Amino acid sequence: MPQKILFIDRDGVLIDEPADEQIDAFEKFRLTPGCIAALQQLRDAGFQFVMVSNQDGLGTPGFPREAFEGPQRLLLQILGSQGITFREVLIDASFAHENKPTRKPGIGMVMHYLRDRDIDLAASAMVGDRETDLQFATNLGVRGFRLKDGHHDWAGIAHALTASPRIARIDRVTKETRISVRVELDRACEPAIATGLGFFDHMLEQLGKHGGFGLAVRCAGDLHIDEHHTVEDCALAIGQALKQALGDKRGIGRYGYDGGEGQGRDSAQVDAGAFGDAARAAFALPMDETRAAAVIDFSGRPYFVFEGTFPRAEVGGLATELVPHFFRSLCETAGLNLHLQVRGENTHHMVEACFKVVARALRQAIRREGTALPSTKGLL
Template sequence: MSVKNKKKILFLDRDGTLIVEPPEDFQVDSLEKLQFVPKVITALHKVVTHSDYLLVMVTNQDGLGTDAFPEQAFWAPHQKMMQTFEQEGIRFFGVHIDPTFEHENAPTRKPRTGMLTHYMESEDYDLTGSFVVGDRLSDVQLAANLGCRAILYTADEEKYRRWKAEEEALKKQFPCLCLVCNDWHQLADYLLIHKSRRAQVWRQTNETKISITLDLDTPAEPSIQTGIPFLDHMLHQLARHGALGLEVQVAGDLEVDEHHTIEDTALALGQAFAQALGKKWGIRRYGHFLLPMDESIAQVAVDFSGRPYLNFHAVWHRERVGGMPTEMVKHFFASFCHTAACNLYMKVEGENDHHQIEALFKAWARALRMAIEITDTGLPSTKGTL
């Protein structure tokens, strides 16, 4: 199986965002001038512990390497800062420093993107799910230029009050601006709760070739093609009642039978949910739904516990519904549980097998919607991990 897991990035400004920018000359050119902004270390530790963001530092250092700002004076405090972060488990994937002056209009100077073309051109990164965090409007413009979201941060109370007063106008000017804040703990919670929850999964075996795109937070008209019309119909129910963005394309060995196509579709779908949920920060975790459909009644409860288990109760009255073997319904959900790492309780009663299966899928979708909802700023477990 091939899984395309695009990496999300936190592009972080340095001076004024991670460390205090000296007001007299705007240069951190000695160890005595090195001072971290309040709460940044504990907040970043929380972010890297509970998310998959890559940290990338992007900073303008006016005239670095000139007589007024010798490189030797710069590197001592910079390396001390990096060492301190490293000791706290905060590692930077990349550090990009532009030494030019503003009047030079260098393509590498923020808010221009010359230092960051690798991230823009590579298919390995999800820039729409990434953030730029900085203390200047040029950082917000950088986010717009990259196609990221932006967060304005400052520890300067006067600047913060001014930004808050202008926040509505700033967000109209910069639609990418999501948050204006003066507290790194608030910023960390926002990043963990509002991280993009999308996934792309490719699964290819000798029996099936599957592509799934899933967005947990942006409902869209589904595009489903598995080669089994009844399964397509059920996955449309998942998308609609789960309020999901879902695309599923499957080419399976239906000339043999339906088993491989149904099983592998469920395995890939479970993988997509696991990938999109990530560390599960802030989710409700539990969901349940009781759904009637004509003479049938379905009960579904789900727990994204990290432990796969299916408790399934159904009695079928015929072998197939619309080309889908009824014996494969249980196997579909067992396969989903395996890769989604969730616990599912499912029970359905009725006389019409079409109604029973459809009621199960709709109740499953509604229970999933409840379980994946963001309701908190923490992890829903006393263990500290799920």
């Protein structure tokens, strides 16, 4: 997973800047309000930190290096005690009139980040207190935030970088289908589905509606042959969009097993006699005589298990053999582990219950619960 970097100015951003704009004594040292809590939130959201600071004339008689080093060590010690460390500390000691490329807004000190393919500059940002810091951000190609009254504070910056909307659009074009999918995970809205298959449209509407996220799907497929390519490719595109919108998956619930909000666990719990011992931790969704159960894990490891037999080979122009195939294809591109079980007598009810129960499990799994990564591996 590409690494996000937060480039941070020092004076006026981490430390309040005194009137003489030079922190050369401990008496001048004071942390900016809210910086520690915000940096901890950003750290937990996957950011690494790089300090980038202009220190005019550092090392000259007017600004001896030893006068700088004491407050600098104190800053690093305080932040380090709170779990905030820096990938690099980059200091330019030149004066403005020297016009050195290493002095902000020049990016000479950070050129190696432009060459590093493991760095996600599109997701990275710069926090500074001056216009030169914003120009530095523009020159580097990252988002810029100005920490100053009337602009941004630390809490607002942390929120903007960690709570941004999770939106993705996927366009998939093959010789068999042309598909456009858009998902918006943090906004519930009416699904907009058009695949040329009325019953399949109805099922995808269940996925978005009961999943609690925005879902739009447009597909022009080779239905003159049959519905297979349309169903399969829509699943692949939706899975890809889910994976892209989730990003590094920090803060998500990850697991989904609830058959629906408002249903108590006792009433919705799957009994082992109905679905076997493996389903004891699952929850069911009823639809008349039908009961479906789903458990999911956004583990990054695609795996699909299906238990159930449909009484009819076709419903609404959709071959029922394509129902498990849809979910298997969804798992492949979403990096999803899904166990799905269904029993019933009415094929329409059984298929619809499958889509609804997977949707409700997705709702739980994609829900934001903080900023931490739900894995001991450090990667999902």
